[in-house]
Amino acid sequence: MRYEAEENKIDNRNLIMPLADVYETDDLYTLKLEMPGIDKEQFSVTVEENELVVYAKLDGFPQSKNSHNNEFNLSGYFRQFKLGNDIDRNSIEAGLENGILTVTFHKAEEVKPRRIAITSH
């Protein structure tokens, strides 16, 4: 793991691996991750070489009260993705809405579908 200081490795054992969908259009790849409970300030999306790392640390919810039903524990999120070479590394955008993190990747010019003009002689 090459992000955050080396000596300060992310302990991802208790972090949730968010569910992900990836879909593509002619110009874009879009990645959608389910990360309920995070604010804009709490997550980081980093790209290093061929790896996209999504990481969010939550302070956790106060557990002082009586708990009756405990089905989730939002400690944080962590997931890595390998990026293909057809992605323009300089135009990756991320947005957060209703607990869904959307990361948009623009395809490199070379791989976009092109219409080839037919010239008649």
Added chain:
Amino acid sequence: MIAYNVYDDVTNLRNLVDAFFSHNEYQAISREFPLVNISSTDEEIELEALVPGMSAEDITLNLVDNHLVIEGEKKEDYADERYIRRERHFGNFKRSIRLPYRVDNDTIEASMKNGILRVKLMKNEDAKPKKIEIR
């Protein structure tokens, strides 16, 4: 630069095995939707449900006896695009959750933030703890 440490691989393996055996609730009960936490104080009950990608209009809450019924539709947020990976679930859902105490029907507050639904319910007078004077 970091020197290669042969023990890193050993601890990585241990982490892998630990992660396999440690029960990750979020993934284990993902058949249930939404996942719900309930906590209480002397006065009130707080319910939290994970509803990522949904807005307030998509969800209906009903109090039936001492059950809270969460119902709604999680709409697909990309229509007919070619997908490469699909792990999330969409569709209709309904879940009935038994509340630990009887509640006051008139003072229920519900709010949504960052994909988490929070419902605050006040305990019914009869369900609150009472101090009994000893004479």
